[in-house]
Amino acid sequence: MSELKAGERIRYEGDEIRFRLNLRPQVRLTLVTRDGRFVEPEIDGAWQVFRSLSRHGDDAEILVFLEDTAIGHANDVYPAQMRIGESEWSMPEPIGSLRSIILCQLYRKDGVTRLKASNEGHAFGIDAYARARNIEPPRHQRSAPTDVPGHRDLPPSRGGRGSGSGILVTPTLIVTNEHVLEDATGFRVPVARDACRVVGVDPMHDLALIEGEFSGDPIPVRIADPVWLGEDIMAAGYPLSDLLGADLKVTGGHVSGLKGLGGDLSRFQFSAPIGSGSSGGAVVDKQGRLVGVTAASLAHQNVRDHGANSENVNFAIKACLVQELLSAHGFELPTNLSSDGMSPRELTNRLRRGVVQIEVAF
Template sequence: MSVLFRVLFVLVSCASIASNCLADSPTSYGTGFAVTSDGWLLTNAHVVEGCVRVEVRGKGDASDPRVDANNDLALIKIAAPEPLKPLVFRRAPTRLGEDLIAIGYPLATLLADSVKVTTGNVNALAGLRNDTRYIQISTPIQPGNSGGPVVDRDGFLMGITSATLSKETADQIGITAQNVHFAIRASVADLFMQSQSIDSQSGDRAPDQQAISTADLAEKLTPSVFQILCYGKPDMQASTKPPEASTSLPAQPVTPSLIDARGYDAIGFDYRTLKDVTYADCHQICEGDDRCKAITYNTKYGVCFLKDNVVALIRNGDALAAYSSTKAASVIVSDFTSYSGMDTPGGDYKRLRNTNYLECFTACIGDNACKAFSYIPKKSECWLKDSLGHPRATKGVELGVK
């Protein structure tokens, strides 16, 4: 069979069974990475939305997509015959100017189809229009990078590659901005995972940890990063443009949105308490009040606490929290767990008088010796503990445990 005949045969076959040809070729590409050992991957919502089928290259088809379109995040599941190596979320806050590394599969149909590593730094602690869900990064971003991890020089996850300034934006402002790219903060992704009852791993740099070279980081982390293939996206099938994944940001909210944090208590200053309301009511009231920056809703008693500030999130199985996206850059997602009406005897080494819950929490989190604290609202008294006894029910005590 001549070369010309083979080409004509393929063209005629594709014309007569177009749907099968389209189904056999990916219509767009992106990147994802392991966040659990049992097969959950994190990526961007725009990488997987609208796909008839999602394939993780080398791992087969993905299933059970969980999508947060507002924050451009998605979770997908693969059948992992062997445990994956999940990336570890960084606990420490992001610092302006610090070095970072982006890993992904940019321009895989044009360049080598292998994973690629690029370096840069943090240019700004917010995205477009001061959107603190994002950090601005100088790491070069191309179509196909979307959904890939952005890590610090110790290999901890700082963000998820999301977007770069589009040509349309450049045309609007009349300037071709160079090297302006954005990543969704890892803390926003962590809360999304919590909302889906999927636990992440988190950690911090050890005091004696030595700097890791880019080559060593690449060798360590790239086995956790995968190419995501989207098949049959209707809007892509009708287009003759090459697939592009990282060309524009998600629509910005007109007003600051609330980021949900289920299973957490927002630590801040309460200015209003509402009883016998639903979480949806609490959420809506806060969104309509310019003063409100966060809420905590007690599911056991149906009580809503409106807060005009928020500094941290503390785990609480009886609570649902939400906080303003304008606070995302400064909120600490702590490993503390809060218990109402509980105490642990013994271990007290410091008492703080005339204090509030927030000051008690801050004192403990800033003291390496502190393992827990007991706060007594009626006495405005805080006890810091360096060891834990057996928990017991104690009326009028708020217990926080690291």
């Protein structure tokens, strides 16, 4: 088996390419055509196969990407192997931590089809990849979170389990990230008195709504006043529960930017430390009012590899979109919740009662 170097080009003859990678739940392999179509491979034993490539046009890219855009990277697919006909190559590994990685590019020049090996990609996942190419990311191909059943006990998995966070915004509704439930076979909310269900999804803004009977107290949502630059905030969630324990973690910081990646006005940047499992957790102001839903964290190592420092660069979905999600599905936020005069200890106790863990089976 030969080793391909990053940027190396080989002549491509045939109409099929095979890949063998260490794929896991929420990491996908796909082919992207020049006009923005995402094509899934066929499965043949240990191989992921793209057939009839000529029908997809002269230019295409084959990439792997992590669908959970909050924490993690897709580098774990390596070592990656490619087979064309009887020839096999090992693919060059990325230098930094990436959430979307281009394995190779197919293109036609001077009447000859060539393949260029690549180890480049994006720290911010499939959305950043799609924005760079002015195409629509493949959200329509994701498992519909509304099909994910809730359980009193976590159901058997296909081989993976995970966890995220959620926020009680009414006595019977929890808001979380869509990607927390994505591709799950089922989920469990420990504070639920019975089985619960997903009743609403906003895939564009990565929000999902879970209905059930829950023990706890809702957190008031701040709607009228937008966050302001430099404002003190607290982040609450359940990061790294398998390592740190399944109790609530609270960190402090401030609003460090009023936009998300690429100028996204639906998100803001904050500096309170978070970790894997924080997704869907609460970002609150000093009065304990919800100002955002934790959604994403910068891939620090990849940024450091480019000579920059990115510690505690995190992003939250603005709270006004929580109200929009509820309204779009016929629900209203409570109007009788108050945070006036709360001490720091009282605020933390409210977060204990209003921010919940969500266990997921894949």
